[in-house]
Amino acid sequence: MKNELKIYNSLSRSKEVFQPLEPGYIGMYVCGPTVYSDVHLGNCRTFVNFDVVYRFLKYAGYKVRYVRNITDVGHLVGDADSNAEDKISKKARQEKLEPMEVVQHYTNGFHEMMDIFNTLPPSIEPRATGHIIEQIEMVQQILDNGLAYEKNGSVYFDTIKFANENEVYGKLSGRVIDDLMSESRDDLKNQSEKKHPSDFAIWIKADPTHLMRWNSPWSVGFPGWHLECSVMSTKYLGKTFDIHGGGNDLKFPHHENEVAQNFGACNCAPSNYWMHANMLLMNGKKMSKSDDNSITPNELFTGNSAHISKAYSPMAIRFFMLQSHYRSTLDLTDEALLAAEKGFRRLMEGNKVLTDLTSTHQDGPAALDAEINELINQAIEHMYDDFSTPTALGKLFELVPKINGLKDGHLSLAEVSTETLERLKKIFNDFIFDIFGLQDEMEQSNGDGTLDGLMQLVIDLRQNARATKDWGTSDKIRDGLAALKIQLKDGKDGTDWSKI
Numbered sequence: 001m002k003n004e005l006k007i008y009n010s011l012s013r014s015k016e017v018f019q020p021l022e023p024g025y026i027g028m029y030v031c032g033p034t035v036y037s038d039v040h041l042g043n044c045r046t047f048v049n050f051d052v053v054y055r056f057l058k059y060a061g062y063k064v065r066y067v068r069n070i071t072d073v074g075h076l077v078g079d080a081d082s083n084a085e086d087k088i089s090k091k092a093r094q095e096k097l098e099p100m101e102v103v104q105h106y107t108n109g110f111h112e113m114m115d116i117f118n119t120l121p122p123s124i125e126p127r128a129t130g131h132i133i134e135q136i137e138m139v140q141q142i143l144d145n146g147l148a149y150e151k152n153g154s155v156y157f158d159t160i161k162f163a164n165e166n167e168v169y170g171k172l173s174g175r176v177i178d179d180l181m182s183e184s185r186d187d188l189k190n191q192s193e194k195k196h197p198s199d200f201a202i203w204i205k206a207d208p209t210h211l212m213r214w215n216s217p218w219s220v221g222f223p224g225w226h227l228e229c230s231v232m233s234t235k236y237l238g239k240t241f242d243i244h245g246g247g248n249d250l251k252f253p254h255h256e257n258e259v260a261q262n263f264g265a266c267n268c269a270p271s272n273y274w275m276h277a278n279m280l281l282m283n284g285k286k287m288s289k290s291d292d293n294s295i296t297p298n299e300l301f302t303g304n305s306a307h308i309s310k311a312y313s314p315m316a317i318r319f320f321m322l323q324s325h326y327r328s329t330l331d332l333t334d335e336a337l338l339a340a341e342k343g344f345r346r347l348m349e350g351n352k353v354l355t356d357l358t359s360t361h362q363d364g365p366a367a368l369d370a371e372i373n374e375l376i377n378q379a380i381e382h383m384y385d386d387f388s389t390p391t392a393l394g395k396l397f398e399l400v401p402k403i404n405g406l407k408d409g410h411l412s413l414a415e416v417s418t419e420t421l422e423r424l425k426k427i428f429n430d431f432i433f434d435i436f437g438l439q440d441e442m443e444q445s446n447g448d449g450t451l452d453g454l455m456q457l458v459i460d461l462r463q464n465a466r467a468t469k470d471w472g473t474s475d476k477i478r479d480g481l482a483a484l485k486i487q488l489k490d491g492k493d494g495t496d497w498s499k500i
């Protein structure tokens with residue numbers, strides 16, 4: 001039986017059978033990072049979640065065009081839509097850098113981190129500043145359709161007019177216009193320019209000190225944040241496309257306003273399915289720098305944080321993320337990471353053991369075939385059911401004791417047919433590497449264990465140097481390792497090493 005893909009659609013608040021606009025093809029847009037600071041672990045979780053979605057859609061046989069943007073203009077401090085400063089402009093002013101230097105620096109860092117977590121690059125990664133002309137065009141279309149108005153060089157989307165004409169406004173976020181009115185800030189300077197507090201800026205007049213600004217028919221200014229995603233998704237995926245994704249926190253105002261803008265410009269919905277990934281927490285609370293309740297990916301990789309007892313590898317962290325469903329919150333704790341690290345090792349070892357197994361069964365179906373095939377089928381079905389990575393993983397973990405049993409003789413290799421064993425090998429491999437995007441870190445860095453041996457030698461040499469107060473040599477070893485992105489961590493049981 002062919003599996004049917006079901007996706008939870010935030011718009012209908014229900015799981016729906018997925019129907020692409022064009023059979024076999026999928027257009028998917030995911031809101032990318034705002035590149036004014038280092039990417040944090042919460043961002044990484046969302047991008048890993050959508051990486052698994054992308055990987056699974058391809059695995060299921062679709063040709064996917066995956067567009068994930070870089071926000072390099074328009075995202076204002078506090079997500080406001082008025083005189084608040086642009087996040088990138090602000091950083092550039094504070095650091096005395098060109099805005100594009102800020103953008104380049106954090107875009108590079110973002111790409112590096114995505115690489116470390118083994119996420120696939122999107123098919124297209126458009127930048128907002130590369131699409132100013134298209135954004136001006138969309139503002140004009142919305143004005144022409146009577147759903148926006150200009151005031152003192154800024155252009156605002158007329159939410160009340162839109163809400164009166166089209167009941168779609170507020171549907172995605174579940175807010176009604178009264179909420180929208182009361183929730184909108186009225187402490188902003190340009191509030192008086194708006195007809196209603198819930199209206200939002202789609203073009204913002206820049207004051208002369210603003211670093212990033214462009215000519216437009218209305219003023220020298222810059223586009224509103226929500227506009228870029230409406231414009232770039234339309235440009236690369238068409239006016240209506242299949243899937244739009246992002247973190248939960250973007251539902252309102254960002255995605256709600258994107259829907260409004262697309263209707264305002266072309267009277268059509270941007271996306272048929274809206275997917276929202278849930279937030280990453282730490283020790284049960286929202287990650288927050290100001291409450292000292294946050295951790296950076298690098299602190300996790302090196303173990304340099306009071307919140308954790310040791311270093312964790314990128315793949316153990318990726319595995320940890322896969323253990324929860326993308327629509328559930330995920331709580332990062334030291335215990336959960338320790339458990340994930342163990343689980344990751346068990347899965348990888350199971351896979352290694354499996355590779356070496358050979359059936360001794362002669363002909364026809366064998367005793368264990370039905371059970372093994374059923375577990376494999378269930379693992380796949382769970383992925384078709386709204387990308388349920390935790391339950392799919394659960395099925396793989398039901399298979400691991402069988403694999404180990406076949407290896408140590410608790411189960412007989414005569415009880416599984418060659419066909420089933422080969423299928424099991426293929427599916428395990430497909431899941432671990434292609435769908436879950438995990439990598440065998442030991443194999444990558446260690447091969448036959450030579451690296452472990454060499455590292456122990458280096459650690460011993462450094463220990464000797466320190467014992468004889470030969471600081472020159474011990475510093476040289478530390479700096480040399482740092483250049484190779486290898487970090488040493490001294491603990492009470494000796495010195496550990498990890499790749500950063």
Ligand code: AMP
Nearest residue numbers: 032033034042043046246247278279280
């Ligand atoms: P930003 O750079 O703030 O625009 O965010 C980039 C992406 O990361 C968006 O899809 C956000 O929804 C998502 N995101 C931000 N914080 C978290 C978090 N704590 N957990 C999961 N995703 C997050």
Ligand code: ZN
Nearest residue numbers: 031032229254
């Ligand atoms: Zn967006």
